[in-house]
Amino acid sequence: MLRVGVNGYGTIGKRVADAVAAQPDMEVAGVAKTTPNFEAEAAHRRGYPVHAAREDRRDAFDDAGVPVAGDLDDLVVESDIVVDCTPAGIGAENRAVYERHDTPALYQGGEDADVADASFNARANYDEVAASDAEHVRVVSCNTTGLSRVLAPLDEQYGVEKARATLVRRGGDPSQPDRGPINDILPDPVTVPSHHGPDVNTVLPDLAVDTMGVTVPATLMHLHSVNVTLETEAEAAAVAETLTDESRVFLVPGDARVAGPAHLKEYAQDAGRPRGDLWENCVWAESIAVEGRDLYFFQAIHQESDVVPENVDAIRAVCTDTEAAESVVETNRALGVGF
Ligand code: NAD
Numbered sequence: 001m002l003r004v005g006v007n008g009y010g011t012i013g014k015r016v017a018d019a020v021a022a023q024p025d026m027e028v029a030g031v032a033k034t035t036p037n038f039e040a041e042a043a044h045r046r047g048y049p050v051h052a053a054r055e056d057r058r059d060a061f062d063d064a065g066v067p068v069a070g071d072l073d074d075l076v077v078e079s080d081i082v083v084d085c086t087p088a089g090i091g092a093e094n095r096a097v098y099e100r101h102d103t104p105a106l107y108q109g110g111e112d113a114d115v116a117d118a119s120f121n122a123r124a125n126y127d128e129v130a131a132s133d134a135e136h137v138r139v140v141s142c143n144t145t146g147l148s149r150v151l152a153p154l155d156e157q158y159g160v161e162k163a164r165a166t167l168v169r170r171g172g173d174p175s176q177p178d179r180g181p182i183n184d185i186l187p188d189p190v191t192v193p194s195h196h197g198p199d200v201n202t203v204l205p206d207l208a209v210d211t212m213g214v215t216v217p218a219t220l221m222h223l224h225s226v227n228v229t230l231e232t233e234a235e236a237a238a239v240a241e242t243l244t245d246e247s248r249v250f251l252v253p254g255d256a257r258v259a260g261p262a263h264l265k266e267y268a269q270d271a272g273r274p275r276g277d278l279w280e281n282c283v284w285a286e287s288i289a290v291e292g293r294d295l296y297f298f299q300a301i302h303q304e305s306d307v308v309p310e311n312v313d314a315i316r317a318v319c320t321d322t323e324a325a326e327s328v329v330e331t332n333r334a335l336g337v338g339f
Contacts, residue, residue: 002319003029005079007053007072007094009043011173012108013085015308017048018274020083022334023312025320029079032072036064051075053086076101081319083311084108091115095136104318106311109141109199119202121148122313122331123248126324130317137318139310143167143222144199146281146301149248150226151200151207154295157242159231161293163209167196168223171215173304181217188215221261221278222301230293239295240288247332248309250280250339258284261300268302271339277305279337309337 002025006017009031020026030049033040034057041064044050049069052058061068069075076082076097081104084091088110095115098105107115117134120126121144129137140148151163169188172179189195196211243249252258258267269276279302287298309331316327332338 002026002315003078003080004315005029005032005075005082006048007032007075007082007084008086008090009033009039010085010087011175011304012307012311013083014039014043015275015277015305016083016085016311017043018046019308019312019331019335020315021048023330024334025330026312026315030069030075032075036061036066040064040066049075072097073101076103079103081105081315083315098136104135104137106314106318107136107138109139109144109307111138113138113199113202119199120310120314120317121145121152121203122310122317122324122328123152123246124148124203126313126317126327129314130321130324135318137314138202139307139314140199140203141196142301142303142306143169143196143224144203145306145310146222146224146299147196147200147209147211147226148203149246149281150243150283150299151209151228152204153242153246154228154230154239155204155207158234158239160207160209161229161231163207163226163228165196165209165211165227166225167194167211167213168225169213169215170218170220170222170303172219174219176219181215183217185217186215188213218261220265220302221282222303223261224299224301226295226297226299228295230290230295233293234290234295236288236290236295239290239297240285243283243288246281247328247338248280248306250278250282251285252282254284254286258282261302264300264302273336275305277308278302279305279309279335280339281306309335 032051116138
């Protein structure tokens with residue numbers, strides 16, 4: 001049984017902890033948090049040993065009545081691997097703690113790529129990361145995960161001459177009342193191309209991809225407008241089949257009448273998904289169009305959860321000899337990925 005510590009128990013950390021707990025070969029060694037807020041209380045209620053991420057905050061946990069199992073060092077010692085889910089930039093500071101205990105660690109996409117020895121997406125480069133013996137690995141961001149999951153199979157099947165994507169990004173997560181914009185549409189970043197294309201190249205180094213970002217007043221999901229110039233001609237139906245074969249791509253059927261992310265989230269909740277999570281890329285089947293070698297489609301990406309199965313696979317890639325296909329099947333089965 002792999003013992004997995006989760007440092008940072010917010011949007012991503014709480015989902016990673018639950019996903020780890022659902023795996024037959026893993027258990028949660030504990031979680032670490034800085035603040036004894038409602039999420040710390042929920043972690044305790046779920047039975048995860050709660051650690052104070054900073055020694056000077058330990059009294060605050062006592063005052064709040066959240067039992068503390070130890071500090072961050074204790075959690076790292078208890079763990080075979082730590083999944084760092086702290087806010088962007090903190091993971092880089094934490095690497096020294098993990099190294100001090102010789103404990104492998106995963107980092108999230110908010111960190112710069114150089115925080116780790118390798119970046120990871122299961123569909124793009126599981127085998128390379130597993131073979132590299134890298135012990136510090138960054139799971140790429142929600143948007144990069146969403147792009148990699150479709151561009152890898154398209155490149156394998158048809159060859160990608162050039163991919164272009166406009167990422168219409170949610171302003172903040174539903175639990176972030178301080179984010180925005182409230183009433184605007186922002187080129188974000190205003191410089192073109194955006195950093196997302198180079199981030200795809202951390203897991204698919206040879207792929208030609210340019211991206212632009214726009215941030216809008218929405219919280220539910222990101223929406224990608226994707227245009228790929230293929231190396232060979234393809235029928236739209238064949239592309240749809242290629243994407244249907246991907247276990248982490250959900251081809252949204254036209255007759256489902258899904259207008260946008262609000263319907264997708266409602267569907268996930270109706271399906272009984274935890275937190276209404278959508279671990280899969282949601283590609284509108286009707287949007288898939290090909291003109292010559294130019295492919296177009298829309299996909300929605302649930303930023304809070306698409307990286308969660310990727311973190312589980314990255315744990316196996318770093319800590320075990322499990323092969324990519326086996327890990328993905330196991331992760332999907334344990335979580336219930338796929339509609
Ligand atoms: P979050 O703010 O929801 O959660 C971070 C948690 O870490 C909070 O519970 C916070 O209290 C805690 N924390 C803060 N400082 C800490 C410290 N020093 N030690 C331990 N815990 C600390 O953030 P998030 O959205 O879960 O993002 C975490 C990482 O995942 C970031 O790198 C982010 O870029 C990346 N990511 C976020 C999303 C998303 O949409 N939310 C998607 C993909 C990747």
